[in-house]
Amino acid sequence: xxxxxxxxxxxxxxxxxxxxxxxxxxxxxxxxxxxxxxxxxxxxxxxxxxxxxxxxxxxxxxxxxxxxxxxxxxxxxxxxxxxxxxxxxxxxxxxxxxxxxxxxxxxxxxxxxxxxxxxxxxxxxxxxxxxxxxxxxxxxxxxxxxxxxxxxxxxxxxxxxxxxxxxxxxxxxxxxxxxxxxxxxxxxxxxxxxx
Amino acid sequence: xxxxxxxxxxxxxxxxxxxxxxxxxxxxxxxxxxxxxxxxxxxxxxxxxxxxxxxxxxxxxxxxxxxxxxxxxxxxxxxxxxxxxxxxxxxxxxxxxxxxxxxxxxxxxxxxxxxxxxxxxxxxxxxxxxxxxxxxxxxxxxxxxxxxxxxxxxxxxxxxxxxxxxxxxxxxxxxxxxxxxxxxxxxxxxxxxxx
Numbered sequence: 001x002x003x004x005x006x007x008x009x010x011x012x013x014x015x016x017x018x019x020x021x022x023x024x025x026x027x028x029x030x031x032x033x034x035x036x037x038x039x040x041x042x043x044x045x046x047x048x049x050x051x052x053x054x055x056x057x058x059x060x061x062x063x064x065x066x067x068x069x070x071x072x073x074x075x076x077x078x079x080x081x082x083x084x085x086x087x088x089x090x091x092x093x094x095x096x097x098x099x100x101x102x103x104x105x106x107x108x109x110x111x112x113x114x115x116x117x118x119x120x121x122x123x124x125x126x127x128x129x130x131x132x133x134x135x136x137x138x139x140x141x142x143x144x145x146x147x148x149x150x151x152x153x154x155x156x157x158x159x160x161x162x163x164x165x166x167x168x169x170x171x172x173x174x175x176x177x178x179x180x181x182x183x184x185x186x187x188x189x190x191x192x193x194x195x
Numbered sequence: 196x197x198x199x200x201x202x203x204x205x206x207x208x209x210x211x212x213x214x215x216x217x218x219x220x221x222x223x224x225x226x227x228x229x230x231x232x233x234x235x236x237x238x239x240x241x242x243x244x245x246x247x248x249x250x251x252x253x254x255x256x257x258x259x260x261x262x263x264x265x266x267x268x269x270x271x272x273x274x275x276x277x278x279x280x281x282x283x284x285x286x287x288x289x290x291x292x293x294x295x296x297x298x299x300x301x302x303x304x305x306x307x308x309x310x311x312x313x314x315x316x317x318x319x320x321x322x323x324x325x326x327x328x329x330x331x332x333x334x335x336x337x338x339x340x341x342x343x344x345x346x347x348x349x350x351x352x353x354x355x356x357x358x359x360x361x362x363x364x365x366x367x368x369x370x371x372x373x374x375x376x377x378x379x380x381x382x383x384x385x386x387x388x389x390x
Contacts, residue, residue: 104302107295121360146376150353152360154377157352158345165316165347181341182349186381 068127263322
């Protein structure tokens with residue numbers, strides 16, 4: 001799909017989509033409202049994104065200020081810390097409320113689930129696996145470590161259980177403790193030779 | 196609250212509650228329907244449980260065939276395996292569909308969230324912590340291991356992310372791999388001296 005929007009304009013449309021999502025929720029969000037808010041036409045929105053779930057999933061992905069696949073600090077611990085520091089606590093709390101609402105909407109909208117998986121979750125998991133692969137190549141993690149396959153599960157647990165069990169959003173201090181206490185030890189991670 | 200029901204009768208009422216939950220979902224479940232299905236009076240239900248969220252939370256807890264606090268095999272790995280083996284895969288899939296529906300209902304019903312926390316989640320977390328405490332006393336896990344505080348988070352991650360990322364319920368084979376690959380290594384668990 002050839003983009004007919006400038007990157008700036010694309011960013012404006014994504015920001016407006018997330019604002020509306022926060023204001024009215026997924027069910028009540030309409031392409032009409034996004035078009036009105038951004039003074040664009042519905043035809044443009046559909047030409048660019050095809051559907052509401054795709055627009056929402058791409059807006060969420062765009063909203064990540066740093067892409068996980070661009071993180072490469074030279075050590076696994078550094079990469080994890082950069083990943084966690086992508087959003088400050090305030091941003092993280094805003095986004096975690098948004099994600100809870102969307103997880104709810106997913107229950108009623110399989111097409112939203114599909115879009116979130118393809119456009120948001122799978123790229124993040126792929127980026128995470130590249131990060132882990134580099135740690136293996138540097139000798140920080142043994143290639144056969146069975147925990148390598150479960151890093152996304154460990155991380156999802158941190159976010160979901162923090163909210164479910166402690167009724168708090170996972171903030172940076174919590175995630176840093178979790179990475180050092182759970183994820184790195186499960187991976188048997190050794191400090192990198194190239195600091 | 197003095198129980199006026201025999202344990203058998205209590206079990207029948209819990210089973211009928213879960214059947215109705217599976218059939219109609221939390222929102223549509225009424226105390227009237229539970230009373231009609233079990234040929235009891237609504238007054239009895241309210242006297243015994245006080246409210247719909249409490250009845251539902253207690254029914255879910257009763258439904259666990261083995262209580263986590265009764266599991267004590269003499270080793271942490273054995274305890275975890277017994278915990279996972281409490282439900283067979285078929286039961287686990289049935290219950291995981293039920294729990295997904297309830298997590299959805301929680302969004303709209305804070306009183307349900309409160310009841311699930313107090314009557315289901317907190318007793319499970321307490322039982323899990325007792326299990327971990329025994330492992331510390333046996334010398335299997337070091338008392339200062341920081342992963343001890345995060346075992347519920349690791350386990351929640353296994354259930355939620357298996358569904359979210361792989362669209363499969365967490366079955367016994369998956370959970371056993373996860374325990375051996377993630378949870379026990381993060382805890383630095385050593386085999387017990389008393390096998």
